[in-house]
Amino acid sequence: MVMKFPGDRLASFVTSFGAADTSEYRVVGTKGDVRMEPAYSWHGELTQYVTVGERTKQTTFKARDQIAPEIVYFSNCVLNDEQPEPDGVED
Secondary structure, eight states: OEEEETTTEEEEOOOOSSSOOOOOEEEEOSSEEEEEESSSOSSSOEEEEEEETTEEEEEEEOOOOSSHHHHHHHHHHHHTTOOOSSOSOOO
16 A cells, blocks of 8 residues: 655555565655564564664664553543543544
């Protein structure tokens, strides 16, 4: 899928149930790119690569629980009668 944005910006997305098991997120700009591997894993470390020109900086983030903070936030909204954000409603 390709999405067009103002200023001649494009976004391209590829998903498949029949492709090799990979997990990568990449944003490409005019001066470089940002890549995350693995991008969609629920466990293990994440490694981010930021490339500008010919230089690449690598940063590794330790394993974390992605779901627990969301559950805590949502349960606090229920307990305190607050509307969660984002609310899932599209304008």
